Amino acid sequence: MTTVAIIPARGGSKQVPRKNLRRVGGVPLVARAVQAAAAAGGIDLVVVSTDDDEIAEVARAAGATIVRRPAELSGDTASSESAILHALDELGRSGVDVEVVAFLQATSPFIPSDALADAVALVRAGAADSVFSAHETYGFLWRRARDGQAAAINHDADHRPRRQDREPHYLETGAFYVFTAAGFRRSGHRFFGRVAIAEVPEWSAIEIDDEQQLAIARALAALHQPRHPIPARAVVTDFDGVHTDDTALIDADGRERVRVSREDGMGVSLLRRAGVPMLILSTEVNPVVRARADKLRVPVLHGIEDKEQALRGWAAENGLDLADIAYLGNDVNDLPAMRIVGWPVAVADAHPRVIAAARVVLTRSGGDGAVRELVERVLPG
Known part of the structure; x- marks a missing residue:
């Protein structure tokens, strides 16, 4: 039984421009x-239906097959159902006989x-x-x-039983729908026949x-990201705010x-022994950067204005x-470098824009073992 996941992702969006390419946890929504x-187990093929070249490129890099959607199915009034039917027709013409459809919405990042596999x-x-x-929800809906007056929907306003005495209701999340292709074609919508709920957190x-929801x-994403290993083959870090707590003591001579962490020093030593290349990349020209790099026996490029090109x-x-x-970065001058690597990582106390761009947000702050934490994710076990 061929099961295909179809993800409609058009290029246009009014409330959040280029929404399907915006990043959560450092990963574009369509790629997530x-x-x-x-x-998810049981899915044989993942398809992204789009009218946009950049979305197609990102989705393809994430492992999806692309179905190009025509302009008449890509406007603000186009329905998700029309995109799914078009994708099914295109897949049929290419010899893919779809029996089960998993319809996912990229605007649901989690x-x-x-739960999708169970569905x-x-x-x-x-x-x-x-x-x-x-x-599941026990909320009282109104x-x-x-006439402007409020009216109760799922309860009697004059009777407020305790939570444990109430029957739960279920609020549709919009994240995914799974259905038979034949039933979808017959009904023209996603709810038909025997409808079941896949409960999610x-x-x-x-x-x-x-933008607020983004x-x-x-x-x-920073709170719920799994602590999976980071399969990087090299590590590059900023210095101030990463190896240090982003403060400095200045004596009378300037x-x-x-302050640095000995934990970080041990982490760098472990990385060096494992043969993983490392670089410290800093805009600072202060001798302390070079001194710390020499102590760690790590190459350093400092006084760098354009970190991306370096x-x-x-x-x-x-x-x-x-x-x-x-x-691994902490402030906005790290963003250009973070955008071009496979694993942009932020320390726990990084600038909000850096956290937003990061694929991984560490639990440790700069100067407090953040480098060691990253090393342990790169060298699991």
Whole structure:
């Protein structure tokens, strides 16, 4: 039974421009959806339906097959159903006979792959015709009547039972829907036949429709990201705010002293012994940067204004792919370098824009073991 995940992702968006390419946890939303689908058992093919060249490139790099959507199905009034039907037709013309569809929305950045896999299994086993993601809620819902008065919806306003005495309801999250292709074609919509619920955690239910929700999602990503190993082949770090706590002591002669972590020193030693290339890349020209790099026996480029170009040059000289580099930063001058590497990483107390751009946010702050934490993720075990 062929199961295909279809992710509609058009280029236009009014509330959040280029929304499907905006990053949460350092990863574009469309790529997060592709990764969630690929990690779910039972899905044979992941397809992104788009009218946009950049979205297509990002989705393809994440592992998706691209279906190019025509302009008449890409406007503000185009429905997700029309994009799914078009994708099914295109796949059929290429010889893919789809029996089960998993429809994912890229605007939901926290799609639980395990719940998606369970939903796919239900439909594939014939236990349900349509399954949708939802979270349990005991909330009292109200509506505003035409006269401006409030009216209770799912409860009696004059009877307020305790939570444990109430029946839960389920709030649709919009993250994913799984259904048979044949039933979808017959009905023209995603709910038909025997409809079941795939329960997901409430924290994962956020949908991004405006900039505030995007900011909330980025904060949630830092809290809920899994502590998976980081498969980087090289490590590059900033200095101030990464190896230090971003403060300096200045004596009467103008000489600076900084506070560093011995933990970080041991981490760098472990990285060096493992043969993993490392570089300190700093805009500072203070001798303390060179002194610390010499102590760690790590090459340093300091007094660098254009970190992106310096990093590109160092990677080329050492035969390294930028996708294989982890860059650890803390402030906005690190953003250009973070954007070009495969593993942009932020210390725990980094600037909010750096945290937003990071694929991984560490639990340790600069000068307090952050470098050691990164090393341990690069060298698991």
